[in-house]
Amino acid sequence: MKFTLTLLLLAVSTLSFASSMAGRGSTGIPTVPCYVSGDYIGTMPITECERKDGSVYKK
Secondary structure, eight states, X not given: OHHHHHHHHHHHHHHXXXXXXXXXXXXXXXXXXXXXXXXXXXXXXXXXXXXXXXXXXXX
């Protein structure tokens, strides 16, 4: 009974960790600091930064 309970708890914790990580970086698009006109506007996926005419380097 203890063994079954241990396996169940391990499975639940593993699945909850995996689901919490699914929303972060699962698309393969890196999240970078974004600068628009030299001003830092936040950390976001690189595609969103480019959409806002931003750069990943401070100019």
